[in-house]
Amino acid sequence: MGISKKLTASLTPKLAGAALSTAAPGVTGGVVREALDRAIRGIGPLPPAAFTAWKVKREAGGDVKQAVHDIIERHVRYAGGQGFVTNLGGIVTATATIPANISGLALVQARMIACIADLHGYDIHDPRVRSAILAALLGEDQVRSLVKARKLPGTPIELATGEPLPAKLETEIASRVANDLITRVTGKKVVGTMARKVPIAGGMVGLCADGYATWKLGRYADSEFRPRTKR
Numbered sequence: 001m002g003i004s005k006k007l008t009a010s011l012t013p014k015l016a017g018a019a020l021s022t023a024a025p026g027v028t029g030g031v032v033r034e035a036l037d038r039a040i041r042g043i044g045p046l047p048p049a050a051f052t053a054w055k056v057k058r059e060a061g062g063d064v065k066q067a068v069h070d071i072i073e074r075h076v077r078y079a080g081g082q083g084f085v086t087n088l089g090g091i092v093t094a095t096a097t098i099p100a101n102i103s104g105l106a107l108v109q110a111r112m113i114a115c116i117a118d119l120h121g122y123d124i125h126d127p128r129v130r131s132a133i134l135a136a137l138l139g140e141d142q143v144r145s146l147v148k149a150r151k152l153p154g155t156p157i158e159l160a161t162g163e164p165l166p167a168k169l170e171t172e173i174a175s176r177v178a179n180d181l182i183t184r185v186t187g188k189k190v191v192g193t194m195a196r197k198v199p200i201a202g203g204m205v206g207l208c209a210d211g212y213a214t215w216k217l218g219r220y221a222d223s224e225f226r227p228r229t230k231r
Helices: 005-010 013-021 029-041 049-059 064-086 091-119 127-136 140-148 156-161 167-195 199-224
Strands: none
Touching: 029 049, 029 091, 029 127, 029 167, 049 064, 049 091, 064 091, 064 199, 091 127, 091 167, 091 199, 127 156, 127 167, 127 199, 140 167, 156 199
């Protein structure tokens, strides 16, 4: 199934957005939870989050503040790199790369936040901390809005240190994260393909957008997961 260059060029941003919104039907909260599992356990060349946190802290001479900075910088590069690769091309390739971008971004950002939480003394295998990591993936503005609307029982730090949470909460938060990622990634592709109309420009949009979003989440996670002693 192909789309001619003439048709692609004539698509309006509204139509493009509608087409892209159906490009990731399999991306659900389950994808986000799996990304978190792999972020914590490690996958392929990426070691477990706790091991990475320990190694980076050792390289920083035991300086947690420096280690957090290095973790954020490292994952910003990861996010920018995968964002660039998965955003090359135009409307034709978007349907194939959106799911990859979403799952890749979820993995990178969840891993970064898990590393930060571990550096500050949290047990990232604790269900409460897992839910807190997922909540942090939503970003400060959305968390504040959801807490105010009583759709989220607390901020990440409150989730991580509060009473045990309902089992379904992680599923609900993961679904919100999935929806947020889909919105951000599809919107980014419209900008990259319709506004620029140059394939390589779409990759640059992805690199900048994913990298900046990851940096913001890293700063937010660092402010939320206040230092504590592991139990």
